[in-house]
Amino acid sequence: MAENPAVPPVLNADPRLKVVDRAMKRLRYQPDALIEVLHTAQEAFGYLSRELLAYVASQLKLPESQVFGVATFYHSFTLRPKGEHSCIVCTGTACYVKGAGEIVTRLEQAVGVRAGQTTADGKLSLGTARCLGNCSLAPMLTIDDVVYGPETPDSAVEKLRSLVEVTDELG
Amino acid sequence: MAAITLTINNELIGARQGQTILDVARERGIDIPTLCHLEGLEEVGGCRLCLVELQGSPRPVPACVTKAAEGMEITTHSDKLVEYRKMLVELLLAERTHTCSICVQNGNCELQTLAAKLGIDHVRFDYLHQQLPMDASRERFALDHNRCVLCLRCVRVCDAVEGAHTWDVRGRGSTSRIVADLDRPWGGSTSCTDCGKCVQLCPTGALFRKGATVGEMIKERGFLNRILERRRLAAQRRSA
């Protein structure tokens, strides 16, 4: 069978594309399935590259700008590669009331990137979330999807020590 | 079509079933300001300038999409509404960097005219001065995000009339921005047909023809209804 001409060369022969193809097939290439497909694509590739978005757009027969609009509307989707590990500090109301702000500041200092960024060595993405729904553990955070709480700035830094180089000096 | 009667600004007015409050008011020469609305395009109801007070409704309703109904009592220019409209346009003027004095659209701009009409002689809110790019990569046209009011006329006309759907919106909230294709420079867009419809419908100097200097751009909107009318007639002929 001839290769699908819509597959951009960078993605060609990438086995992860099969996962995305399967999802689109399962959802019968319905344009409505865009968000589901983007979820699958991000899970498979870790992030949504332009090439991947263009491919999805062509397969679902959607305008590229519409696909881009959807991918950038939702905060779960990311268009840049993420770090090997992820640490997400909850900044929901209960966590905020109990001092999540200080934890974020301290972690930013310790790993040298702002929340929402990835360390230069690609080891860690530091992020915040608007409530992870573990309010009784406030202030809480997750590291690679494992829930920890209640935390202090110090205990949070300690937890990252094994994953990434941390600076102990306070700014 | 069934006739209905409603009251606008204490005056009894006859209207046809299916007309919006805006249609009825404009027929009567009542001037309700609008920005995102443009006859011929699907309504979005985003600018909120056409809000009117409807007896019995806890909040004002947008005249552009609210259908006139029997017995409605409507106020179009209460002190509160006038003040709200002023604030809304002030917010728009503060959101991006409109600097009228150095705009190709100066003197021919819907936003500028609206502001003057609503009695705005200064903006009480902080100018946000977001540093946004200008995309002049297309041969004939350019896009200056600093002057965009996100009325989405370009998005709508490109999708529904031209059928290209080159434009859409990226991001959300205050980071919303018009994008071509996958947020590529407009010059590299493969879907754009260079038809220029978006440029003509843009109410401000966000989309403009290259070569126009300050105050030179005059936009021509009449094409929209002409095209739509011709399409309707053509479709009639085909089905006949």
Next chain:
Amino acid sequence: MNWVELVELAESVVARQQVCRLRLLVCCGTPCMAAGAEAVVVALKEKLAELGDPADLELVSTGCQGPCSRGPLLTVQRPGQPELIWQKTTPELALAIVEAALQQEPLPEQDRLPEDWPFFTRQTRLVLANSGRIDPESLEQYIGLGGYDSLAQVLIDMAPDEVCSGVVRSGLRGRGGGGYPTGLKWQLVHKENGPRKFVVANGDEGDPGAYMDRSLMESDPHRILEGMAIAGYAVGAEQGYIYVRGEYPLAAQRLRNAIKDAEKAGLLGSRVLDSSFSFRIDIRIGAGAFVCGEETALLASIMGKRGQPRIRPPYPAEAGLWDCPTLINNVETFGNIPSIFKIGPEAFSAIGHGKSRGTKVFALCGEVVNNGLIEVPMGISLREIVFDIGGGLANGAAFKAAQTGGPSGGCISAGQLDTPVDYENLQALGSIMGSGGLIVMGQQSCMVDVARFFMEFCLDESCGKCVPCRTGTVEIYRLLSRICNGSATNRDLQHLEQLCRMMKDTSLCGLGAAAPNPVLSTLRWFRHEYEAHVEERRCPAGVCSMHELPVHLLGEQLLQRIAASRSDGEGF
């Protein structure tokens, strides 16, 4: 499965449980897991294996039992004896309890919660009746507690319009925040004609400081499915969707499993319980947008679009998913449905206060001793919730405010603690019931900073479609930031109020219209704090940095300096 088989299965489950010498219910809700529940489960499993896994000893991993800050929780049931609950359970403690129970000895008192603990005794659990009492992965256990019986009843005994009027009579109102009468919504969709109709459960719980829906989906997923199926029958829909917040993967997983099990048992799918009614449910996963809690935005999202609200009318009841009539309710609302038909609409409506009937689930959090998930009858006072159930503030600190309704709600001050909690009263106080987040704050919280916190949230979550919300949130946030950093003037305070009023009246959807609520309610009950910031450049709670000067003061300081240098004869 038909009704007879369902009843038989329920009876056999109950019979099996009754002969159990000992039932150990370990809470495996996320907070308890984070506190070490898994080790307790492992230790108990090993112990039972050691004993040869006798049929009369049962270990159940349950969903949330409630007092989340005290986990891991262990509930012990023995025939003929009162149920006992331990907090902060360690594997050692759990094993000691089992040993003692098997030896018929007195159980350890250490860390046992009192039987008359107000945290439990003051609650009325309908929606949460099964939460923490069953294994959420077990359809059988749900059936054992009477699950799917309400569905069977309505399918056999009631016509669809009777079901709708039953919900009307119960007085149930939307638990997602709006408070619209649920029965009326059902009747509207029921009356619509259309070849296809849909039922949608809104599980996009985005309020920061709220986790009622997550807990319900994780602890008792079948209850939601049953509620939706009843709704499908009542309104004439054959397809349902549950829109689950992307941050809740466990909830989605549990629901998926539950759907599979229910379909296998003939409780969902074609010909439900051997009737002529067919109903399928699919899961849709959100992708991180608070605004998708708004019903029209949620529908757009289910259809794969940007989750932006659209102008209503038409309401989803007339034109929702793919322009078909669509019933959309919050998952907690659906969670109430099986209870309504179990105890009867009249009994349900006997609970509550004023126009608010039934119970409400709250996530009680913040500076309160007993953090956790509670269900209370409508009309209970805030004081009872905070001080009796919540045990007051940690270290006996003074109460300052309770925040309800998240970013769409408001802050209620100490003077209003005795107000009965219902939709109307909270609204009159400038807050809303919302989905049920309830955050208790002590004196160390600055109310201006709290307002700013919520405005930052709304700014981030605004969809950008309408001007007042897209830009109003930004300008309000700037004004609040200026108040917090010391550079605001009285004019800023005036502009703040003007903007908030305007936004409330002109925003396209509920998110924008409610976004100013935290500001307006704090301005109303804590105005002196705003004034202290602006007029005295002082943060009473000591939270704000106040490190900047208003521009006019900057100039005045300069003028003084210049005047001084002139009089020194230095010239200028």
Next chain:
Amino acid sequence: MSRIRLATAWLGGCSGCHMSFLDLGEQLVALSGSIEMVYGPLVDAKQVPDDVDVALIEGAVANMENLELLQEMRHKSKLLISFGDCAITGNVTSLRNFFSVDDLLTAVYQAGPGSIPRSDEDGAVLPELLPRVLPLHQVVEVDAFIPGCPPEPERILAAITAIMEGRPVQLNEDQRTFG
């Protein structure tokens, strides 16, 4: 009737509004009977007198010197008018708000041939730049606005006529457009 004591000031702007004032031409002669120019770039006065009736302020508030003059004008004037787009909107002057002051100075001076001139204590060498260029009404109370870049002489005349007749300065629709 005593003449109206008019002062003008030129803050962060291009002086175009003052030029437009001069474009009143012969009208100025006619006005001189009712208006006395007591301070501003157009007259030779070293100090702002204490009793100004009307102040026309051109330009935005961009530095400490602007701020000082504006506040002095406010203290000494009965009626203070934002004169032209820079005073009202910040206009072109405020386009530097896209950058931080440090970045701006670095780009303009350091990236060019010289070093950044630093302000001294009193701002005598280079007036200290404010972090952001502000329109007048964000700093002091402003009584009226004459938009335009520059405001046409007709607008200025309309405003002055209103003042002379004791009416509030409120320009009509086609005279209050920005730009």
